[in-house]
Amino acid sequence: MTPSFGPSHGPSPRSGNRWSDLERPPLNAAALRRALVLPGGLWTSLDVVAATGSTNSDLAARAGALPEGAVLVAEEQTAGRGRLDRTWSAPARSGLFFSVLLKPRVPAERLAWLPLLTGVAAATGLARAAGVDMSLKWPNDLLVKVPGPQGKEERKAGGILAERAGDDGIVVGLGLNVTLRADELPVPAAGSLALANAVSTDRDPLLRAVLRSLEHWYGRWTAAEGDPAASGLQEAYAAGCATLGRGVRAELPGGRTLTGEAVAIDGGGRLVVARADGGEREAVGAGDIVHLRPVD
Template identity: 45%
Template sequence: MSLGTSVPSPGCALTLSTPCSTSGSCANLVVVTTTPPAWSPLEPSVLAAVAGPDWTVRLHPVAESTNALAAADPVAGTVVVADHQTAGRGRLDRMWETPPGTALTFSAVLDPGLPDADWPLLPLAAAVAVADGLRRCTGVDTGLKWPNDVLVGDPAGEGLRDGKVAGILLERVATADGKPVAVVGIGVNVAMTPAQLPVPTATSLLLAGANVDRSAVLGAILHALSVEVAGLATERDWLLQRYRDACTTLGHEVRVDLPNGNAVTGVAEAIDEHGRLVVAGRAIGAGDVVHVRPQRPGA
């Protein structure tokens, strides 16, 4: 797959090099938008084209959860896309729904080929991939909130990289023959208006100044995801450094709420070699956290 040159919003271009056909391949296809495109239904042939030959796309007009569908038949290289997801799941089984046509919701099944000890790095690799794909596709500045929230900034300059535009849920499941694979669920707020956002801390690509087609966003993220996961086995230090460089949590006072009701407060000092957040000298894994919040002075 060949990604087109990144273009500033409005518009996102993605160029492919295979001939157009009803089976989903397309020659010199450029997906470019100059008017709000996100309310148009997703097209299977376009999704297959932008995904490229390494992925098999299954499009559902409406689905409760793409992660649940992918986990039910976890074949590596499969991407389950929902045009409208009605019961998406986030971390700690938090449920959410997006207004039809305003978000990109999908789950990719990956065979990372990693030892068990390195699996905690997969959510970080996915976060780097989503941030990189969005940045290349839309031109917006992106950052990361540990462990795997993707942030973008306000085009008016108020609070750089402070709005959540995408979230990631990674689950480990077994194939029919017992091999472990990763189901990486990704949700991107593409064209939500302020009234449609689920929480005040969320935003959308449209509100960040990027008027972009959902299919192009899918292609950019899948390309970046393939690169990051393939390189994780041999370039983990490079991945960790890029994650640290993009992580807006580091250097700030935070409150980490734990499942037992306790909390850890202090400066977010580092991301260690296992992808854990180090706060006040304590290393905390993503699976051990309910919330990570900025700590207000005097709180």
């Protein structure tokens, strides 16, 4: 059974909600600020722009002049980026495309947990608000199950990218397909909340849910000085990680390939792989992970 972050109250999926097809209304920036930018809270500002190249790039350029907790949301990204310099594109107002500025005061060796933390927060918040099971592919992908001819298929609906900004800042960006239809998918392996039969694709409450969940997990993690075990982050990530227990092929920097079973997430946020050739287990800190289908 694939681990996932399931909806907390188990709503029954339905399709055809009022925002899923022709209507893609703009986000209500004023209402989002009233709900999220609160005294004593993490989020200090929230701006929504109609279009930009990359929210990560824009926020990183202003990081030195902004306090922690700045949020930048775009209705459309024309040069969105993922890991390994991959592009991320989607029709205007079809998803959530945003970046946040964080300045965590934790030991440097624990900063690798920040994109994993964002994945846990996003999956947890979206499971509640959208009523759809979500799981995580190490290190930064959000997965949903989309009905297909062979049953439910695991599809990537979102991705996370964390980048340093200035002396003490980290910009974390998230792109999520919300109302993309099958004929709009950039690649066949992509998915969206709508295709996964989410009970809601109204982007305002979805964004509120993700940012509130991110504030919760970030607060726990920083209060524990970035300790993934003490904060509960390591356990939560492992519980929702679809990569663990799977056969994987890790395509590593330098052209090396490692094949085996993903067996754990270590204290540094690395994926531990039990080698198929019987060699010692290896911790992977960077690279592209391919989930391998089990052999019948």
